[in-house]
Amino acid sequence: MLEVLTFATLNGLVTGLLLFMLASGLTLIFSMMGVLNFAHASFYMLGAYFAYSISLQFGYWTGLVFAPLIVGVLGALVERYGLRKVHQSGHVAELVFTFGLAFLIEEAVQFSWGTDTKNYQTPESLNFPLFTLFGQEFSAYRGFMIAIAIAIFIGLYYMLTRSRIGIIIQAAITHPNTVANLGHNVPLIFMGVFGVGTALAGLAGVIAGPVLTTFPGMALVLGSIVFVIVVIGGLGSLAGAFIASLLIGLLQSFAIASDLGMPDLLNLLGVEFARDHPLNDLWTLTLPQVGPVLPFLLLVLVLIFRPAGLMGKRES
Amino acid sequence: MALLKKSAVWIVFALTMLILPQIFDSVLGISILNQMAIAIVFALSYNMLLGQGGMLSFGHAVYFGLGGFLAVHTLILIEAQVLTFSIVLIPLVGGLFGLLAALFVGSFSTRKAGTVFAMISLGIGELAVASSLIFVSFFGGEAGISGDRTYGPPFFGVEFFQDSEIYYVAAAWVLIATLFMYLFTQTPAGRLANAVRDNPERAAFIGYNARWVRYISFCAAGFFAGVAGGLFALNYEFLTEENLNAITSGRVLLMAYIGGLGYFIGPIIGAVALTLMNSLLSNYTDLWLLYLGLLFVLTVMFLPRGFAGLIMMHEVAWRRRTLKTLARPYLLTAIPASLFLLSCIGFIELAHLEGGSLSYLGMMLDPERPLTWVVLVAVVLASFFATRYSLPQLRRAWDEANSLRDEES
Amino acid sequence: QAQDPVRIAFIDPLSGAFASIGSNGLRQLEFAADYYFNSRGGILGGRPIEIVALDNQQSPTETQLQFRRVLSEGIDIIFQGNSSAVANTLNDAITRHNRRNPGAEVLQINYSAVDPVLTNDNCSFWHFRFDAHAIMKLHVLTDYIAENQDIKSLYIIGQDYSFGHVVADTTTELLQQKRPDIEIVGSEFHPIGQVKDFTPYVTKIGSSGADAVLTGNFGADMVSLARSIIDSGLDMPIYTFYAAYDGITATLGEDAKGQVYLVHNEISNPLPTEERKEFTRAFKQAHPQSDVTQPRIINALRMVVAAMEEAQSTDPYDIALALEDMRFTNFSGEEIWMRADDHQAFQSLHISVHTDEGVEFDADNSGYGLYSIHHVPTEETIIETSCQMRRPRR
Amino acid sequence: MSILSLNNVHKNFGETAIIRGVDLSIRAGEKHAIIGPNGAGKSTLFHLISGRHHVSSGTITFKGEEIQNRPPHEINRLGLARSFQVTNIFPRLSVFENIRCALLWSQGYGYSFWHLLGRQTALNDKTAEVLEQISLQDRARFPAGELAYAQQRALELGIAVASGAEVIMLDEPVAGMSHSEAENAVDLIRRITEGKTLIMVEHDMNIVFDVADRISVLVYGEVIATDEPKKIRGNPRVQEAYLGEVVTGA
């Protein structure tokens, strides 16, 4: 029992923090610029691919530094030459734009790197078990992931609360002209925020790539879940995103670890159904089976009962 | 007379739908037309949500899919002779179940618009997909369920062995559904949907509960999505998880958006254009998804009001009868612009090529020879600058064509 | 004198997420058509084979559209392999079409979809399968596991869809018969393509004390699962169906050496015949980045052509009749028998291991590849069918 | 007879008390102005009456029914319409549609999706009539969002009065208008509130004293005086709290 609990917690933490790395950039963009960036996970994928290519030549650590930078610059360019133009046509337009962009990036990745799975590996230097628990290893790389995620959280938190950037952007979403009239270079700031946001996504890609495999579908797998996190956490709340990430990580890992399901419930109730019962699929449902969609259930419930999210102050 | 004038556009619409299958009478032609019919109803129903009601949905395929699944189940029941009615009514069955699903989901999702609504629709969409894979006995898992449309009582002697026979059923339904969706925009509920989209708060102070207004639009949209799903079931005789997943939802969003949300005919244009592209482009290149992505991105950037908006931009010039003055400037820009496009495509295709040489526009391009690349790049650059150079004259001509009105009035 | 080509449609994913497998299949089919026939003067007295590639993005709906295109073009042989869902819907559509349009039938050549239904309850006269179906492969795999006395417990994990369930149910059932002492310590399903991180599953596997893992996963789900198991330091054999090629071999690399096993109907290193080696070299030369991943495509093409030659016709009905009960020796020197009752091909099945030792022909140019360690002759792979074939009357 | 009465109404936002026990009774048919310094809570009071905000305590009675904390659309249906201090219209609808939507409920259309608006002659005539009253008839087809500011204010007014509610509440209806426009607006207000009850917040004293039958002065969330204009002008507390010296000149 203890073993199950420990592992579930540990795994949940790692998954959660990984999700947070991705969600942090999106929170930044989504909540500050109001842009529903559907391509966020695509930038994450780009991060992994760039890092893969760089690591072939110069090793993992160079990739860790440069891949996010490249992705950030790409993001900034996208903002400068694409989003900025689209911004005038409203949020739906921005959304469709990023939607198309996600599409485009996925195709471009396949175009340039092919559709195969890429052999992107963790660095040698972190290739040892950090500790062994109940006979299973916890790799140093996972420890490294946790450390980076926490560093991102602290760094961003500091940037958002201790500097004026946060309020400038927030004001500029609704009143860009007014903010400009006060002497702030709004376009530059937007470009910067988008660049930083996408760079964070790229960083998440660099770090997650070796663990979660680098392949053209890797963006799709995470695409909507990051939105779920940002919304459950509450728009505009970094702390909310942090908590929601952990919550979802833990939710999933406990669901998988639990082995509970309808059969147990039915046993408890003393009910039994024949295998050919029309609802057999329902009676045999188990938690691990539905684990990955639980976040969406949570999302719907949270939005129904607490539309502003767990820690959010505003609704949209 | 006034009635005739009003219905003229509908008569033309109906006639077009009658004539098209005579022209494109191959199996493929009919298949594309059927696809368009389905897409038109679906995209229009989506526009009821987003364009008219301001509700951004990422899960509209749920109602399409559920309607379709129930329609297939109905076909199965007809085949098993549990039910007996003509299969031309299947889209109605789909519609009713789409409506039922919308009645349920809408009861909690329409409370708010904006991000909250959008995200609930996303969640519901994912949950629907997950359940469709879990409840295999109803949804058939990833292989879906299939039925057979030929077991219903013949409809005036037609047994629907061929897609071309289904086409006329589909066309009739498109006409009916489009008409009703259009009329809906002319009712109080339809207009209030616009009002609530613009300013839900103020709607409350003229006596309307924004939530109810949204709910009505939402249910109507669900109904017509279900009709489209029913049409799909009739045409393909099967449904899979794919038909209610996020990709289908995303596609309908793109159709409506690219067509132009602000216009009733926008989604129709979008549906036709996208269907065509989907079925034709994929035959010429493996990279068609890349081009599609590019097209979306460029459309959003340069045609914020969609294709319909582009057409409507010419309304003034049309009424002013200055449209023809634009022909020459358009041509002057179009030539370098299309050259630019073509050479870019050539460049991309050549880069993608693995082995051999590329036969492109009647030329053989050999990627091994540096000269090929040099020439290609030169053409790309030259045509790009030529296009840019030609833009000011187009803009001037454009202003002129449109500003004549001022002087006159 | 150019003669009318014999046109064969190939419907599989050529764009989108699954494109690599589809395009690779296409490459092999086209190469085989040239290598065996077109470069040797064509078939049926000089007619070349033309492969018409149609992209379905592995979507059932797109497949329907492409099917209609096939009809429009007047093609009547369709090669298709990826995704049982697609194969099933295509099978339905073709059966319906052929019933409604006698005289204009279409033939489905299934080279890879392994859902047992296709040659059992849903079998069709117009469908031929050239790969062993899931249950056949599992018979072999469970025999192999049963022989290994070190294995006392097994963990089954799979994608939550029909194939995954077939694997779990059949394995449990067969092992129950063959080695009742092997405990199935876990049988897990996860949503297809949705799992971000397999570690939670792997910890569960670790905690269960399993001696081995069996999975039907493919694609990214396969790689991620295997990598997670390896990264967690679990040193147990992993029995699979699809853990090779298309980047998977390269990604598994050194870490998975000797740990990942695969059941398939084509023998790997060492390649048994010169013909096969020749073919592989020629293919590699033409497509340095690709591998001969699915010899069954080549078998299927050659058998279809043999049937055409035998019937001296390209009519699907004639081809189908000629294919029934055909016995054909492929380039690996193995005999393939197409059973008439259910149109299921039988040939010897093999178990191979991921390694770099003795691997003359590697995968993904990685130095690693498959080495066949266990062979099951054709006779032992034959199992019963529930197919009640409805044969059209002519 | 009082048609609307507030009884010891309180409203707090968090810790801060904004409305601190307001008693007010509006007589049917009177023109009642509410004046007071900025931030006194006039708009908040409007929000409370019209249902935009919930009250913290106290009761609001409209035509014998308690309406506090009911949703705004229900209150509106009882016959109480309002305008907003910050222009609040349907920007993408045409001017005509703006007014027509405002008429729908009172004309009994409800949420109907079976009436075709084009055929509702009576409704359309009535809409045209209202448009004429607010002098926007030649802008009927314009999207409301593209109107000039003053025209938008007129439309704002039009939406409020269109339904023919018995009680009309206007929050600074002439703010931002020039002298002449303001005069027109006042004429308009007089005309359309003929025989109805009007409650109005306004800073322009000329207009207030011109239009109002009675005036309430709200200071710091409390009504410090309710009386006829003459007496209010003379009330020293009002002078001190609100009017200052500027008005004496006017």
Add this chain to the structure above:
Amino acid sequence: MLEVNKLHAYYGKSHILQGVTFHVGEGEIVSLLGRNGVGRSTTIKTIMGEVAPHGSIRFKGQEIAGRKSFEIANLGLGYVPESRDIFPTLSVRQNLLLGMKSVKRPGRWSMEELFDMFPNLAERADVHGGVLSGGEQQMLCMCRTLMGDPDMIMIDEPTEGLAPKIVSQVSDLLREIADRGVAILLVEQKLTIALDISRRAYVMGHGKVVWEGTPAELLQADAVRAEWLEV
């Protein structure tokens, strides 16, 4: 300080400003008068770069036509818009903070000082700007611009929606601003106030400046007032 020469501006196809010429000297209060819709707000917006300018605008001797709004603001030109545009989700204090161009360089005005001047705001320093009363928002908007320490400000309709008592406070503030050496371009509907505090006035009509002079002269010029200002 500010020289505007033959300024034209368009909204789409309508020609709103048709050659506006005027200037504002150092530390001066100058009023821009005219009927509704003649384009006074547009003039200011065009100077600020919100509407594309055609013509010459010189500020502190530099040509600023065609520059970006934020650059113009950073040159020391402040703008208080008619629409106020308080940032609704930010607190009053944050709104003011946003007005500052740099946190480090102290300007003529400090937050404390402004709070002293407008105790209403001080009291509400930590509530969201969006919930402020109309009048409070007007004050906040003006203070926000002052926080940026401009050398000249352009104020559009500062007394709109203000209670009479506050109106007089505002005109006091305007004088105070001018006393600290900040030039003011004032657009004001209430003629009494405008003429009371400004040194010079321009009257606009039909997108042009049609009259200029001192307040005293304007009071004399009945014809001008009748034709361009009153109805």
